[in-house]
Amino acid sequence: MxxxxxxxxxxxxxxxxxxxxxxxxxxxxxxxxxxxxxxxxxxxxxxxxxxxxxxxxxxxxxxxxxxxxxxxxxxxxxxxxxxxxxxxxxxxxxxxxxxxxxxxxxxxxxxxxxxxxxxxxxxxxxxxxxxxxxNASEKKSGAGQYFTPRVLIDVMVKLIEPKIGERCNDPAAGTFGFMIAADRYLKEQTDDYFDLSPEQAEFQKKEAFTGMELVKDTHRLALMNALLHDMEGRLEQGDTLSANGKWMKNFNVVLTNPPFGTKKGGERATRDDLTFETSNKQLNFLQLIYNSLVTDGTGRAAVVLPDNVLFEDGVGAKIRQDLMDKCNLHTILRLPTGIFYAQGVKTNVLFFERGTKDEGNTKEVWVYDLRTNMPSFGKRTPLTENHFGGFIEAYHAENRTKVEDERWNLFTREEIGSKGDNLDMGLIVDESLSAYDNLPDPIESAEEAIDKLQQAMNLLGQVVAELKSIEVKAGD
Known part of the structure; x- marks a missing residue:
């Protein structure tokens, strides 16, 4: 078995x-x-x-x-x-x-x-x-609403290329999937760390991979996951956006998929080290991520963020400007819809490197559109690494300008600035011949409807049983 x-x-x-x-x-x-x-x-x-x-x-x-x-x-x-x-x-x-x-x-x-x-x-x-x-793939569990698909995690890790001796972090750790994938990536390159000195192996086990998770039960699962992968790095339970998260700084690598939405009741983050105040969780996470990277030229991150982070104006524009000043935001991957279990969520991966100074680091941004004219992903059409083939090739190209791929487009810092630092760009022409192309998978929809009907039937059955028992008692 x-x-x-x-x-x-x-x-x-x-x-x-x-x-x-x-x-x-x-x-x-x-x-x-x-x-x-x-x-x-x-x-x-x-x-x-x-x-x-x-x-x-x-x-x-x-x-x-x-x-x-x-x-x-x-x-x-x-x-x-x-x-x-x-x-x-x-x-x-x-x-x-x-x-x-x-x-x-x-x-x-x-x-x-x-x-x-x-x-x-x-x-x-x-x-x-x-x-x-x-558990995440089971719609009825609700656990996978924003679960990051394993294939996407693996692609992000391979492109970021963590190295032995580097400090890696996930400030929204979930079940610790990103850090476990980074650990696996390095173990594969070093014969499960047997190629390393005892001091290096000890660092990898006890210090290299850290994180923080807000939800207590999810943190419990993360601890178990880390333990079974022989990882003992600091893994805290608490709110990263509060003072409890201030210990997370000076990282070489950050890999994460922060939670979507706003703080309850429009409440602002309680961290006092954020430059810009906002109730938008993703914008707060983005700030603390690029500020948590080391400034020695090795700090880099790959972060999953929803579309609104690319275009929200006001404080959103200021945060994007700050990001492009402090970091080289070199690549944006526009992800397909349907790869998260919450249908219709539109997301991207931002790849950036922290500069050694705090201004003028982004000169140009490359955008790859993996969203338009893509299959409808779901249980019957799973996302695989092959779907990322064109993007990986373009990302690694020695000369990115020579890549012949309509999904791959360049935008200068000046162009972005002229649009109010709006990064919602790079999507190609949609060739869908019919509005029906984007409808949900009919088989999955039917299965979901059957499941809901079955739940309703079970509930009605319980009600009928209870009514019958009341009648019997009344008869007595």
Whole structure:
């Protein structure tokens, strides 16, 4: 059984918990609590877990005794009595959503029966990442609303080219996907760091990759993901846009996909080191990202941002001007619609390098349009690295002006300035023959409609059952 099959089997166990009213997101969090214990056993790392609270202790219990023991285990492992900080963080504030003891027992026994030998051969970190990706791709889970597709992460990492000894950061870490991809990229080049000196390998493991995540449960998943990839860099839980995020500075590389939207109620960021005040989250993240880069000529970033960042006027124009002064904004990739699970979201990747001085760094901006006249992406037409082939070739071209590709266009700093520093540019002519070309995939739409109808039928069934039970009681 390979990791893909194991992920499918683990995902299928979510059905066991439907009777407990558990959401997919709660299921993945619950699974994290249980999988951690099993994976520590498989990796012979159970020493970090207090005796009496390990996998075999859990497996030995049944029924009500199991449920009570599991509840106590979650409290114990998240308590201050536990020495290992990562372990405490993963279980901090943990509580089970499973009410029915038999469902908990089935979940634990089903996990124990999986093919863990092959899972270890393929890598437990890859198995867990596959589970997170599965959760994000499931529309009903809601977890993937702005989940960054793995292929896009990998392309961004390859183009940014992190190096050994560099400090890398994601200020909106999510489940730590960007940093794990950067770590994987460097491990592939250095035989899993065995080519490095002990000091270099220690730096890569403990200092090279850092991040911060706002949502507590997502941070828990990120910690587990990092642990299974043998990464121990600083990974904080908190609001990057508050004073708690001020520790993030002097990075060689930033790779990120910040959250979209504005602060609740138009509230402004509470960081006091932002030059421009705005309630727009992306504009705040953009500011803190380019200001967090080192100014020795090595600081660089690749950031996913929605279209409004390119054209919003007022403070938006001032931030873009500041960005182009302090950094060389050399490339913008206009991404296709539909690659994020929230349909219709229009996004871009901005690639920029921090200058050694704070003015006049952007002379020209190259824009690649990967949006117009592209397939409708979704489950039936997944995004692959092949779709980025033309862009990667243009990006790496020794002489970019010689690239013959209609999607690839150059704009001088003067041209951009004459348009009020508006960067919403570079889209080619849409050759769609019909307005119907951009309609959602009919099969996916039908499947979604069926799913909603099924949910409505289940709800009606519950209502009818409740009414019948009331009638019976009235008859008595």
């Amino acid at each position: 390979n990791n893909t099959e194991i992920v499918s089997k683990l995902w299928g166990l979510a059905n066991v918990l439907r009777d407990d009213g558990i959401t997919y997101q709660q299921y993945v969090t619950e699974l994290t609590y249980i999988l951690f214990l099993k994976m520590m056993k498989e990796q012979e790392m159970e020493a970090v877990i207090p005796e009496g609270y390990r996998w075999d202790d859990l497996l030995a219990k049944e029924g009500i005794e199991l449920k009570e023991f599991y509840q106590g285990l979650l409290l114990k492992l998240g308590s201050s009595e536990v020495e290992n900080e990562r372990l405490r963080q993963i279980y901090n504030g943990a509580a089970t959503s499973i009410d029915e003891p038999k469902n908990l027992e089935k979940l634990i026994k089903s996990i124990d029966e999986l093919d863990w030998y092959n899972a270890k051969e393929e890598g437990l970190g890859d198995l867990y990442e596959g589970l997170l990706e599965k």
